[in-house]
Amino acid sequence: AERRIPIRSGSQTIYVNPDTVLYVQSQRKRTEFVCIDRVISCNSSLGEIAKELPETFYPLHRSYLVNVRYIVAIRRLEVELLSGLRVPIPATAYMEVKRDLQRMIQKGELPLAAKP
Secondary structure, eight states, rough: OOOOOOOOTTTEEEEEOOOGEEEEEEEEEEEEEEESOEEESSOOOOHHHHHOTTTTTTEETTTTEEEGGGGEEEOOOOOOOOEEEEOOOGGGHHHHHHHHHHHHHSSHHHSOOOOO
């Protein structure tokens, strides 16, 4: 059975399969899980959430954790996800991020997710 992670959202706990999460974004004091089928807001910090997520999540920059399985293109200073969303890569970290992502994707340990 796939592992699901608990996400505190208001007064409820939602259990999410990390494979359905495209990315996690920190906005002001809230953190959003952007999933294939929904967006879940929670009160945990990105740092706390990062400890719960599998290694398929990469810290693209301070406010994004991206599920590498859903990356379809790496461009100058951005990645494109299966959903069409483009997430910026900080210019100062671009070469390092590109190298890390290419290594993760090409190792074959991360089959690209099928389109839902």
